[in-house]
Amino acid sequence: MTPQAATQAQRARARMVERLREIGIRDERVLDAINRVPRHAFVEEALASRAYEDTALPLGFGQTISQPFVVARMAELLIAGGRMLGKTLEVGAGCGYQAAVLSYLASDVYAIERIGKLLDRARSNLRPLRLPNVRLKHADGSLGLSEVAPFDSIILAAAASAVPRALVDQLAPEGRMIMPLTQSSGHQVMLLIERQRNGALKESRLDAVRFVPLLPGTE
Numbered sequence: 192m193t194p195q196a197a198t199q200a201q202r203a204r205a206r207m208v209e210r211l212r213e214i215g216i217r218d219e220r221v222l223d224a225i226n227r228v229p230r231h232a233f234v235e236e237a238l239a240s241r242a243y244e245d246t247a248l249p250l251g252f253g254q255t256i257s258q259p260f261v262v263a264r265m266a267e268l269l270i271a272g273g274r275m276l277g278k279t280l281e282v283g284a285g286c287g288y289q290a291a292v293l294s295y296l297a298s299d300v301y302a303i304e305r306i307g308k309l310l311d312r313a314r315s316n317l318r319p320l321r322l323p324n325v326r327l328k329h330a331d332g333s334l335g336l337s338e339v340a341p342f343d344s345i346i347l348a349a350a351a352s353a354v355p356r357a358l359v360d361q362l363a364p365e366g367r368m369i370m371p372l373t374q375s376s377g378h379q380v381m382l383l384i385e386r387q388r389n390g391a392l393k394e395s396r397l398d399a400v401r402f403v404p405l406l407p408g409t410e
Contacts, residue, residue: 277343
């Protein structure tokens, strides 16, 4: 990328951050993380001109890069109340964009992707950013990563019709998990799960969202 193109991308990113602030993202830590990540580096070259629109974009393999507002909103809910993300599990790494954003908010990010070729793309996208706290894994995300659990924060970038039990079991005390939940009506909502100090779980159903489905297995 030429210096002129890099400057234009930075300006477009700054405008996107301002739009996110205007439509309700308040946590400056989240906005700063969004501003640090060059979203154009995570989309197909043909779509680079649309990288800083507040919209999901296709990645191939039936997957999408999430809408910036949704990435910011999910992160903001996880750190609400002044908490840090801590050790974080991301289910559905996709192209690596959300993992990059989370890396500026978390001590460690473990990102799972079930599609091997997409995970290769995520590795390629992330390599130039040299983010030492991001680890990628080719695995079935619905099973989590029990070998490195528990997690302070868990974020799903794919919708499930029920809360994956394995992921709840890997949530640390006072940890939080955010996920799209497909309801019986077929509509999806953002579900926040908080493990209370006594071990009990609190669930809150929030914004309407639209995500690709969470699928089992790997390919």
